[in-house]
Amino acid sequence: MKKFTIAVLVNNQPGVLQRVSGLFGRRGFNIESITVGTSEEPGLSRMVIVTSGDDRTLERVSKQLYKLIDVIKVVDLSAHPMVGRELALIKVSAEPSARPEILGVVDTFRAAVVDIGSHTLMVQVVGDSDKIDAMVELLKPYGIRELSRTGVTAMMRGNAR
């Protein structure tokens, strides 16, 4: 099983997310994460989907996506050098005595504390999925109250588009 990151350029129409995610569901393809937002072109959105399978799965996913009228373009980003990033917000238990230690971890990961409660800290971390996994592991011993991840958005490196 390989992981693939694909970018899907779609018409920004009501129901388009349902069309795409429904297709993955009924064809038995896996979605590890999906992000959607506007693109550089008005009226179009870009979805970045992380899926897994073999090369045949990828070919089938791509061909099936192209059958959707609202899908303009499908690009396998992971076939090229790419930048993949996600953002996580982590609410971690932090009694005042534990805070310096946690801040040490946050600094090392170039993450940021974005909110402070009387017993908690909210940490924002941006990076590839491995970095966020590592951050989560490190914060676990302090007690993670809540974890929210955006899923991966990604882009090819260099001049290619």
Added chain:
Amino acid sequence: MNAQSAALKSKEEIMDKLVKQEVISGSEILLRSLVLEGAECVFGYPGGAVLYIYDAMHGYSDFNHLLTRHEQGAIHAADGYARASGKVGVCIATSGPGATNLVTGIATAYMDSVPLVIITGNVATTAIGTDAFQEADITGITMPITKHSYLVRNVEDLPRVIHEAFYIANTGRKGPVLIDIPKDVSAQTALFQPVTEVNIRGYNPTVHPNKLQVDKMLKAIVEAERPVILAGGGVVYSGGHEELLEFITKTQIPVTTTLLGLGAYPSGEELWMGMPGMHGTYTANMAIQSADLLINIGARFDDRVTMKLQGFAPQARIVHIDIDPAEIGKNVPTEIPIVGDIKTVLQLANREAQPAAKADAWRRQVQEWKQAKPLKYIDSDTVLKPQWVIEMIHETTGGEAIVTTDVGQHQMWAAQYYRFNQPRSWITSGGLGTMGFGFPSAIGAQMACPDRVVVSINGDGGMQMCAQELAICAINNIPVKVAIINNQVLGMVRQWQEIIYDNRYSHIDLAGSPDFVKLAEAYGVKGFRATGKEDARAVWEEALRHPGPAVVEFVVRKDENVYPMVTQGNTIDAMIMGDSE
């Protein structure tokens, strides 16, 4: 045939009126657009959310509207219309239950790539999402079974949406497109400007193939010693049957036609091997299994054709021609993919096609199989056999009828024993296998082809799933000839329970079915019954002579099986020959 036909105005008169730019309601925009798209016959059923549309249709005569007795009848009729004519079938239903009653018909058309435009009403835009009376999210419900769908929120969008819907439905790999129109949108007015151009960025079907791929196929043909062509519904849908005939005449490759491909190639030709697959001929199945080159033209390697995939055509190089790239490699790994419109691909191929010259021995082998193991059944002088009934229908219609079927044993017997010689003459639910399809689809076919004999072959089970449409045959004098092969059971299920489930017959007895003659007569349709060979032919011929619709019930025994048969989990050369041995 139809009283309303005479009232239809001349084409020019209609067009002049239609293209006039004026402020009209969404409902009128819909009707005008339908005519501009070439709709001549629309099947539908009114209800609350489409009242404005039906109000606009009051006294309307620019196209026929047939009021069915169930929405499922309307969509199957539109489907039969589309399959018989090659044009887009149109049906209309109201919101909620009207729309959900279409679902089986939409899925049927989707599986068999039939171009339909389905108009549904919906509750007003302000009420959408509130669980209003007769509200259903029909675009959501049908997303997996439509080629595309629209929920129209602005009346200004209607002309464009309708034009796009017809274009999408009837180009590329064809299929059903749904347009959901909220009630307020059908009431609002807008300036009507006819739309004649489409610009859909995400939709550009590949029509012209890559020439290099076609050349590879032609080279493979010359090298092949045991080539086989598998021709499917795509040949019919692209209108490429003449090109296929030319291609086979030039290459001299034996051909098998799938269930939906029947009629794509004349059955009387020497190189025709019959249908492949689960109930295919010995010759077709053995040829595929022995082939060193298998050229799939517009078929999708359906599981009823391939049966067990591992071991399907084990020695063959695979060529697959299809307009839908997603079909290529989906089930069977393909060495030479050719994406394009079948007719266009074959036209290109025919320019340089050479005979499969190394295949003389192979062609002899195919003829030997054909002679040694033709389709066969044990006929009887005393008992009426369903296969004999099909052959009799074939004979009495000169093989020229449009035949629609329901699903089950009678469908397979019709496929086996009604030898088709032209495309668009065989209308059956192949992919979805929808019972209840056979009879209403014949009504649509007859509306599309008023001058042809339309025969609908049904079982006693399926006939009861849409029998209510007898009413519209009677009222509109639509002269469909309905044959009911009545074996008093759900025959195909019985056959599986006999062969695979050790004679454990479970819930297949259709005792309590109506007297079909009386049922027909109750609707004002002429009814006949036959129990033996002689009266079967006599009443059938009388039914054919009768100028209006007729129902003929053929009472046959229940323990007749369809052979050959390949059971699931086996490769197609593992045929149970049964009576056909």
